[in-house]
Amino acid sequence: AQKITQTQPGMFVQEKEAVTLDCTYDTSDPSYGLFWYKQPSSGEMIFLIYQGSYDQQNATEGRYSLNFQKARKSANLVISASQLGDSAMYFCAMRERNQAGTALIFGKGTTLSVSS
Amino acid sequence: DTGVSQDPRHKITKRGQNVTFRCDPISEHNRLYWYRQTLGQGPEFLTYFQNEAQLEKSRLLSDRFSAERPKGSFSTLEIQRTEQGDSAMYLCASSSNREGTDTQYFGPGTRLTVL
Numbered sequence: 001a002q003k004i005t006q007t008q009p010g011m012f013v014q015e016k017e018a019v020t021l022d023c024t025y026d027t028s029d030p031s032y033g034l035f036w037y038k039q040p041s042s043g044e045m046i047f048l049i050y051q052g053s054y055d056q057q058n059a060t061e062g063r064y065s066l067n068f069q070k071a072r073k074s075a076n077l078v079i080s081a082s083q084l085g086d087s088a089m090y091f092c093a094m095r096e097r098n099q100a101g102t103a104l105i106f107g108k109g110t111t112l113s114v115s116s
Numbered sequence: 117d118t119g120v121s122q123d124p125r126h127k128i129t130k131r132g133q134n135v136t137f138r139c140d141p142i143s144e145h146n147r148l149y150w151y152r153q154t155l156g157q158g159p160e161f162l163t164y165f166q167n168e169a170q171l172e173k174s175r176l177l178s179d180r181f182s183a184e185r186p187k188g189s190f191s192t193l194e195i196q197r198t199e200q201g202d203s204a205m206y207l208c209a210s211s212s213n214r215e216g217t218d219t220q221y222f223g224p225g226t227r228l229t230v231l
Contacts, residue, residue: 033217043205045159045222052217091158100211100218101147101166103174106158
């Protein structure tokens with residue numbers, strides 16, 4: 001079974017609009033971490049935002065926020081006020097046990113295209 | 117801090133040849149990870165080092181693959197007798213226990229093409 005599911009292969013949005021990228025996860029571990037990374041065409045994975053399973057509030061980092069719904073096991077990324085430079089592949093990842101040294105498990109990604 | 121660097125960025129080799137990739141982590145990051153990413157997929161974990169000790173290896177890491185981090189700083193990943201199925205992007209990441217979330221920061225990757 002997939003541990004991380006990203007159901008949207010591609011998303012299209014206009015500049016200055018908000019967009020939500022979906023991510024659902026599957027784990028029986030009570031302690032886990034959720035991450036979002038951006039991968040432009042250059043290939044580098046850029047860290048965007050982190051949410052721990054015990055965090056009470058949704059994480060925010062500038063224009064990025066994470067809509068964390070623990071009971072539904074979803075961790076959707078919300079990008080407000082999209083910019084052309086946001087066009088990239090976006091990956092949701094999970095770290096089970098949420099302890100240092102644990103490998104990240106990635107989804108298959110969502111391609112975001114921002115148009116002017 | 118400079119980011120994670122990887123060398124080379126691209127490598128084209130013939131089947132059967134050996135290749136070696138280098139990763140320099142963010143300075144003072146004691147944890148280093150290798151991942152492999154094929155087209156249209158997310159990265160998959162290969163191996164993990166804490167300082168110079170290799171603490172975890174994925175089943176993806178066949179006997180033809182070996183990784184080292186001899187002084188706890190840079191790391192190398194060697195693939196012997198390359199096969200066409202080894203063609204992929206090889207990503208290195210590092211993290212530090214000084215940073216509360218132990219977030220992994222990635223390098224630009226080495227894209228390997230095996231002909």
